[in-house]
Amino acid sequence: MSGPRVPEAAEEGPTAELLRVRRGGQLSALDRLLLHSPPVAEGWNALLGALRGATTLSxxxxxxxxxxxxxxxxxxxxxxxxxxxxxxxxxxxxxxxxxxxxxxxxxxxxxxxxxxxxxxxxxxxxxxxxxxxxxxxxxxxxxxxxxxxxxxxxxxxxxxxxxxxxxxxxxxxxxxxx
CATH class of the missing domain: 1.20.1290.10 (AhpD-like)
Incomplete structure (x- = not known):
């Protein structure tokens, strides 16, 4: 497998910055694909951020x-x-x-x-x-x-x-x- 089926999006803009904040400054390949749809990327970021860091599960x-x-x-x-x-x-x-x-x-x-x-x-x-x-x-x-x-x-x-x-x-x- 060489790369994803969709090219990665540009890493600029307010949505990219939101994702960077959660990721500690770096974007993953997954993030760069999500950036094709800023509203989806923002919702994803909020949900996955909550699942990774705000639940009461051990x-x-x-x-x-x-x-x-x-x-x-x-x-x-x-x-x-x-x-x-x-x-x-x-x-x-x-x-x-x-x-x-x-x-x-x-x-x-x-x-x-x-x-x-x-x-x-x-x-x-x-x-x-x-x-x-x-x-x-x-x-x-x-x-x-x-x-x-x-x-x-x-x-x-x-x-x-x-x-x-x-x-x-x-x-x-x-x-x-x-």
Whole structure:
């Protein structure tokens, strides 16, 4: 794969500056594609900024979701960008390996809340509908706000992966900042 299906947009203007602020001064290839539509880029920036930095979900749960969605949707960009973040959030090498397998939630490497969140992520990503038993597993560990944040996190990163895969955005050389 040489490059994305759409050329990157110019990096100037107020929307580019908004994205730079969230990213710590640098734009990713994903950002430069989004800049073709400033209103979409601004909405994306606000949503993903909230998902990455303003939820009450723990960092390990957030990164479990992001990486599992990346696996399920074949989004290499997403995996490469978030694997270092997941490691800093406390995920072990053995857990990262298990995330790439079918039925990852059933493996014995997870805490009960991690297993419940993975089962929710799998159901929501694969089938959209989340069975009552899977939802009950999440409810046993998360409060109302966290359940809402989890559902939006899964959907938000499904959106990210679908965008990246559809436009064939190649993986970066490493982590993409915030």
């Amino acid at each position: 960092a390990d749960l957030r990164e479990l979701v992001v990486l599992r969605v990346a696996v399920l949707n074949d989004a290499d960009f997403e995996w490469v960008s978030h694997e270092p973040i997941a490691r800093r959030a406390g995920l072990a090498e053995s857990q990262l390996e298990v995330l790439r397998r079918p039925g990852a939630a059933a493996e014995p490497v997870w805490t009960p809340v991690q297993a419940a969140v993975l089962a929710f992520t799998d159901a929501s990503t694969r089938d959209v509908a989340v069975p009552d038993g899977v939802f009950a597993g999440v409810r046993a560990h998360l409060d109302d706000r966290q359940v809402v944040e989890l559902a939006v996190l899964v959907g938000g990163y499904a959106m990210v992966s679908r965008f990246l895969v559809a436009l064939q955005v190649p993986p970066p050389s490493g982590e993409v900042p915030g």
